[in-house]
Amino acid sequence: xxxxxxPVFILGCPRSGNTIMGTLxxxxxxxxxxFETNVLRSFYLKKWSSGEHRYRHNPKAYFARMAFRxxxxxxxxxxxxxxxxxxxLDPSSPGWAGMMANYMNLLRDRAKxxxxxxxxxxxxxxALLTDxxxxxxxxxxxxxxxxxxxxxTSLSKSSFPFTSDQPI
Numbered sequence: 001x002x003x004x005x006x007p008v009f010i011l012g013c014p015r016s017g018n019t020i021m022g023t024l025x026x027x028x029x030x031x032x033x034x035f036e037t038n039v040l041r042s043f044y045l046k047k048w049s050s051g052e053h054r055y056r057h058n059p060k061a062y063f064a065r066m067a068f069r070x071x072x073x074x075x076x077x078x079x080x081x082x083x084x085x086x087x088x089l090d091p092s093s094p095g096w097a098g099m100m101a102n103y104m105n106l107l108r109d110r111a112k113x114x115x116x117x118x119x120x121x122x123x124x125x126x127a128l129l130t131d132x133x134x135x136x137x138x139x140x141x142x143x144x145x146x147x148x149x150x151x152x153t154s155l156s157k158s159s160f161p162f163t164s165d166q167p168i
Contacts, residue, residue: 007104007136008033008119011126012144015154021144022121032108032115034074039100039120040128040135060089063099071103078110097135 008031010022019035026033067085068075075085088102104118123144125132132139 006117006138006140007101008117008140008142009125009132010119010121010123010142010144011129012123013126013146013148013151014123015151016123016146017144018121018123021142022119025119025142029112029114030116031119032104032112032117033119033121034104034107035121037071037074037120038122038124039071040122040125040131059096060099063096064089067103074107078107080106080110100135 008025010018010025010033012018022033022035025031064082064085067088068082074080084106085103088099088106090098090102093099093102101118104120108115108118126143129141132141
């Protein structure tokens with residue numbers, strides 16, 4: 001895996017400082033970090049591995065469909081067309097991880113051409129750490145930790161969706 005394909009994942013409990021870590025890293029010229037993409041859940045774990053979709057035997061078609069639909073806001077923001085997504089299906093980058101790396105590199109090159117690394121800041125991917133390392137063995141993970149008492153206090157004082165009287 002080339003350095004350009006070596007992703008960075010920023011993980012941790014919500015309200016722990018993940019956003020500030022992603023923002024700081026994104027300000028560095030070598031990094032392009034997307035926020036709250038949920039790419040692992042959307043693309044791989046929730047749909048592809050479940051076997052409940054009709055594209056199970058054609059992962060490239062599935063990837064293209066999901067990239068165009070689930071990451072629409074990034075496609076619009078960075079001018080990514082269906083043809084661009086099809087170009088990410090390069091046979092020399094087999095499997096979901098290769099297609100995703102191609103897609104993230106495309107976004108990185110459009111948004112921040114000077115950057116050499118891409119990453120994702122989705123705190124909920126913390127539950128998918130094993131899968132991250134299975135897909136990207138050379139990935140770097142930044143685990144943001146904050147004292148749990150401060151996390152709960154922050155959750156209770158914010159407009160975060162889990163601040164109701166319902167259990168977290």
